[in-house]
Amino acid sequence: MLGHGTVGSAFARLLPAHADRIEVITGIRPELAGVVTTSRGSFEELLAGSDLIVELMGGIDPARGYVMRAIESGRHVVTANKQLLSRYGEELWSAAREHGVQLRFEGAVAGVVPVIRVIQESLAGARIDRVHGIVNGTTNFILTEMARTGMKFEEALTEAQRLGYAEADPSEDVDGRDAAAKMAILARLAFDTPVHLDEVRYEGIEHIQPDDLEYAHDLGLELKLIGTAERIGEGLSVRVHPAFLYPGHPLAPVAGPFNAITVESEEFTEITMSGPGAGGPQTASAVLGDVISAMIPPASTPPTSQRLPIVEDVVSAFYLHLEVADEPGVLAAVARVLAEDGVSVKSVVQKGLGDQARLVMVLHPVLESQFAAAVRALAGLDVLRAPPRAIRVLEEEFG
Numbered sequence: 001m002l003g004h005g006t007v008g009s010a011f012a013r014l015l016p017a018h019a020d021r022i023e024v025i026t027g028i029r030p031e032l033a034g035v036v037t038t039s040r041g042s043f044e045e046l047l048a049g050s051d052l053i054v055e056l057m058g059g060i061d062p063a064r065g066y067v068m069r070a071i072e073s074g075r076h077v078v079t080a081n082k083q084l085l086s087r088y089g090e091e092l093w094s095a096a097r098e099h100g101v102q103l104r105f106e107g108a109v110a111g112v113v114p115v116i117r118v119i120q121e122s123l124a125g126a127r128i129d130r131v132h133g134i135v136n137g138t139t140n141f142i143l144t145e146m147a148r149t150g151m152k153f154e155e156a157l158t159e160a161q162r163l164g165y166a167e168a169d170p171s172e173d174v175d176g177r178d179a180a181a182k183m184a185i186l187a188r189l190a191f192d193t194p195v196h197l198d199e200v201r202y203e204g205i206e207h208i209q210p211d212d213l214e215y216a217h218d219l220g221l222e223l224k225l226i227g228t229a230e231r232i233g234e235g236l237s238v239r240v241h242p243a244f245l246y247p248g249h250p251l252a253p254v255a256g257p258f259n260a261i262t263v264e265s266e267e268f269t270e271i272t273m274s275g276p277g278a279g280g281p282q283t284a285s286a287v288l289g290d291v292i293s294a295m296i297p298p299a300s301t302p303p304t305s306q307r308l309p310i311v312e313d314v315v316s317a318f319y320l321h322l323e324v325a326d327e328p329g330v331l332a333a334v335a336r337v338l339a340e341d342g343v344s345v346k347s348v349v350q351k352g353l354g355d356q357a358r359l360v361m362v363l364h365p366v367l368e369s370q371f372a373a374a375v376r377a378l379a380g381l382d383v384l385r386a387p388p389r390a391i392r393v394l395e396e397e398f399g
């Protein structure tokens with residue numbers, strides 16, 4: 001492994017934790033043969049003792065030379081280095097083809113969101129017309145905070161740095177260069193044509209004012225830093241700039257440090273993938289996925305490592321709708337019956353309907369068996385005028 005920073009150290013922890021499972025899947029037990037950083041390890045020694053090189057040092061030099069040397073020595077390479085691929089991808093991919101090795105890079109775009117694999121493999125049979133992406137989590141976090149709180153750009157950036165979503169030097173993120181590198185890679189894959197970082201026009205978010213977001217809100221619009229790669233006539237355009245989105249757009253609800261990519265094609269209309277776009281453990285898991293893929297021939301049958309038991313009783317939140325007699329103490333009686341089975345109420349709306357009342361509530365997550373017991377108990381209350389109606393609520397809030 002080259003580099004032992006945010007992603008590298010997470011990868012070094014992840015590999016032994018998954019080694020047993022990987023051995024079952026691939027028949028080979030992966031081991032970290034060595035690490036090279038600025039202060040330790042020798043690249044040539046590492047290369048001599050490795051079957052596969054994981055490059056997580058970033059930057060162009062010496063990463064470019066090391067990756068090329070590894071490929072020429074017949075080693076598979078896994079990297080998350082978008083700067084390297086957006087500038088020197090062609091020479092590296094062509095060397096990998098020539099030497100019959102894999103050069104995999106899922107972690108280079110949108111962290112753990114599997115957009116590279118989907119475009120390269122799952123959608124290989126479709127003609128892609130356009131890719132839209134929120135591919136920089138730092139700027140998406142800043143824009144989300146500015147819209148949510150009315151903060152200025154500088155304040156939201158400081159907040160992003162405090163929470164670890166922005167680096168000490170955030171310039172590549174906020175000026176759009178980081179997103180441009182990722183869009184160059186996506187465009188290259190989507191349209192099967194070389195695209196160099198220098199061919200991507202980019203604009204950042206430094207000039208966005210709080211009132212831009214205020215007016216957008218009044219108009220029902222969301223502001224995002226959007227990367228676009230699209231076919232235009234016989235050519236293509238790859239660019240990054242802030243853009244307003246209407247609420248129905250699949251990228252409009254993507255908030256905080258999340259990334260999302262929408263792939264459009266006349267053949268399948270649109271596919272959107274979203275998830276954490278960065279972070280050590282998240283990116284390391286994408287890198288490990290690439291390592292496993294490089295260790296096995298393309299999967300023809302899904303491997304089984306162990307049989308997991310099916311869990312029947314799961315935790316859910318519920319919406320509960322009750323028609324009850326409109327008399328004093330009913331709400332308290334209902335709450336008491338629920339509490340006896342450990343079910344607590346998150347919110348409630350009560351509506352009078354003549355001599356009847358309607359209680360509509362959302363309950364906190366609880367084991368479904370507990371909820372079922374509470375509903376059976378409620379059904380026995382003589383104030384109930386109709387069988388209880390329940391629908392599950394997905395409680396998770398993303399972003």
Ligand SMILES: NC(=O)c1ccc[n+]([C@@H]2O[C@H](COP(=O)([O-])OP(=O)(O)OC[C@H]3O[C@@H](n4cnc5c(N)ncnc54)[C@H](OP(=O)(O)O)[C@@H]3O)[C@@H](O)[C@H]2O)c1
Pocket residue numbers: 002003004005006007008036037038039040055056057058059061062080081082083107108111277278279280283
């Ligand atoms: N961080 C993320 O969330 C994320 C997400 C997606 C992709 N990536 C990509 O993953 C790669 C690694 O990012 P990171 O955040 O883990 O970087 P990082 O924390 O800065 O770590 C870089 C590592 O590489 C080593 N290194 C740097 N220059 C070197 C050189 N000339 N010779 C030998 N070792 C060198 C450093 O050595 P020292 O330990 O001696 O300083 C350090 O261990 C980059 O390509 C980045 O774009 C990162």
